Amino acid sequence: ETGVTQSPTHLIKTRGQQVTLRCSSQSGHNTVSWYQQALGQGPQFIFQYYREEENGRGNFPPRFSGLQFPNYSSELNVNALELDDSALYLCASTRGRGPGELFFGEGSRLTVL
Amino acid sequence: KNEVEQSPQNLTAQEGEFITINCSYSVGISALHWLQQHPGGGIVSLFMLSSGKKKHGRLIATINIQEKHSSLHITASHPRDSAVYICSYNTDKLIFGTGTRLQVFP
Numbered sequence: 001e002t003g004v005t006q007s008p009t010h011l012i013k014t015r016g017q018q019v020t021l022r023c024s025s026q027s028g029h030n031t032v033s034w035y036q037q038a039l040g041q042g043p044q045f046i047f048q049y050y051r052e053e054e055n056g057r058g059n060f061p062p063r064f065s066g067l068q069f070p071n072y073s074s075e076l077n078v079n080a081l082e083l084d085d086s087a088l089y090l091c092a093s094t095r096g097r098g099p100g101e102l103f104f105g106e107g108s109r110l111t112v113l
Numbered sequence: 114k115n116e117v118e119q120s121p122q123n124l125t126a127q128e129g130e131f132i133t134i135n136c137s138y139s140v141g142i143s144a145l146h147w148l149q150q151h152p153g154g155g156i157v158s159l160f161m162l163s164s165g166k167k168k169h170g171r172l173i174a175t176i177n178i179q180e181k182h183s184s185l186h187i188t189a190s191h192p193r194d195s196a197v198y199i200c201s202y203n204t205d206k207l208i209f210g211t212g213t214r215l216q217v218f219p
Contacts, residue, residue, distance in 0.1 A: 045206040056205040090156060102146055106155035
C-alpha cells in the first residue's frame, strides 16, 4: 500500500479524443511525476510537478499537459490521442523536492483504438 | 548509451537460488532506488539507499557510491519474485535503468 491512487485503472479511447488521468498522493508529498510505459518497454518520464508548478519535462509533445493541486492530487491530460499513446501511465510522488523515497500508483492503462 | 546499465538483462533461476542483479551508473548521485514491477502491474519501490547496505526480508541492496555501482540480492528465490527489477536515480527527473527480467521456476 503506497498511499498513491490512480484513476481510472483502465480505459479505452479512440484516436483524436482527449483523456484525463488522475493521481492522488499522500499528504505532504509535494512532488509528483508522471511516466508513460509502453508494453514491454521501460517507463519514460513525461513531466514533474513541485508545489503546483512544472519543474521538469521529458521528450513529450505539448498535447501532454498536467496540473497539480494543493490537495496533493494531480492530473495528466492528453489531447488529440494517437494510437501510440496506448500505454500504462504511472504517477509517483515523493516528499519534498530532492531525492526521496518513491511512492508509485498502480497505473492507468490506456488503450487508443 | 543508457545512463544506468543493468546486468543481466534476463535471468532465470530455480526456486531457492541466490540471485544477484547489478546496476552501474555514470554520474554522481546521492541516492539510488531499486524498483520491482510484476508483469502487467505497477511499480513498487523496494529500496532507496545512499550508502552501505539495506535488508528487507529476503532482499538485500548494496551500493558503492565511489564506484557508482549497486547490487540487489535475493536470497532463497521464489516464483513470486518473478518480475522486472529496475534501478533508478533522481536528478530533475527519474532516470531508469534498462531493467532485469527475472523468472524463478519452481
